[in-house]
Amino acid sequence: MSFTVEPLAPDTVVIRMGEALDFRNADDFKSTFQDQIDADVRNFVLDFSKTAVLDSTGLGSIFSLYRQISPDDGQVAFADVSRPVQVVVQLTRTYKVFRQFPTVDAAEDALISA
Amino acid sequence: MNGITKRYSDLERAIDEVRALLDRWSGRQGGAGEPVPDPQALRYAQLILHEWLANLLQHARFEERTPDVRIRVRTDGAGLTGWVTDNSTGFDLAERLRQQQSRSPSLPERGMGLRIIRACAADFSYRQDENGRYRFTFSIPADHDPWLSTLF
Numbered sequence: 001m002s003f004t005v006e007p008l009a010p011d012t013v014v015i016r017m018g019e020a021l022d023f024r025n026a027d028d029f030k031s032t033f034q035d036q037i038d039a040d041v042r043n044f045v046l047d048f049s050k051t052a053v054l055d056s057t058g059l060g061s062i063f064s065l066y067r068q069i070s071p072d073d074g075q076v077a078f079a080d081v082s083r084p085v086q087v088v089v090q091l092t093r094t095y096k097v098f099r100q101f102p103t104v105d106a107a108e109d110a111l112i113s114a
Numbered sequence: 115m116n117g118i119t120k121r122y123s124d125l126e127r128a129i130d131e132v133r134a135l136l137d138r139w140s141g142r143q144g145g146a147g148e149p150v151p152d153p154q155a156l157r158y159a160q161l162i163l164h165e166w167l168a169n170l171l172q173h174a175r176f177e178e179r180t181p182d183v184r185i186r187v188r189t190d191g192a193g194l195t196g197w198v199t200d201n202s203t204g205f206d207l208a209e210r211l212r213q214q215q216s217r218s219p220s221l222p223e224r225g226m227g228l229r230i231i232r233a234c235a236a237d238f239s240y241r242q243d244e245n246g247r248y249r250f251t252f253s254i255p256a257d258h259d260p261w262l263s264t265l266f
Contacts, residue, residue, distance in 0.1 A: 015232035052133070053133065056230050056263075057168070060222060060224055061223065063222065064223045087157045087161065090261075091230065092226075092261075093261060097221070100222065
């Protein structure tokens with residue numbers, strides 16, 4: 001289970017989250033976003049279109065990303081959120097922190113024009 | 115079909131198979147007299163079982179024993195009940211929850227698993243049974259509306 005990163009702008013990327021973000025690959029995700037932060041990326045669009053599993057450890061790794069970039073006015077946006085991910089987002093009320101968009105394109109428009 | 119019953123020694127396999135089984139159950143149409151669970155309750159059950167099995171896989175002590183985990187989920191036609199028994203040395207669930215609650219910062223990176231289970235289930239417990247095995251039980255009513263504050 002790996003994560004694919006695509007640049008959208010010099011400081012903005014989309015990460016394709018794949019089938020799962022859970023305790024088994026959360027460290028891989030953290031390595032993936034850390035490489036981007038080290039390269040001065042500050043805005044992250046997380047594409048959850050194919051994601052069937054988001055567990056507490058996976059969500060915690062997203063919180064870790066947010067804590068690192070928010071002091072620099074960075075943003076984490078959720079795009080094309082699948083039903084299993086939406087259950088966790090609603091349960092934990094994290095939609096109050098992470099903006100959600102119906103598509104990656106909509107998230108890109110919002111973040112890059114901000 | 116009114117439920118699933120499975121037995122595993124490989125907990126990682128259990129996590130993936132149980133999720134797939136509950137997905138298939140969610141997609142079924144009930145036959146005559148066949149109870150169909152509430153779809154949202156099924157999603158909460160998936161999350162509970164994932165978190166519980168992940169908890170066992172990462173933290174349970176089986177000592178020299180091969181893990182023996184038995185899982186059962188049933189519906190009465192609306193809500194769901196389930197249990198997971200294991201042959202680990204067990205732990206004090208209430209104390210572990212108190213620890214998670216007391217040291218949980220805003221937007222925590224760790225320690226949300228049991229709190230998610232508590233939010234998703236109307237009732238749950240983890241106790242040793244008469245055979246010396248540990249049994250985690252949970253129930254989810256059809257109209258359950260859970261939430262967990264991770265933000266403040």
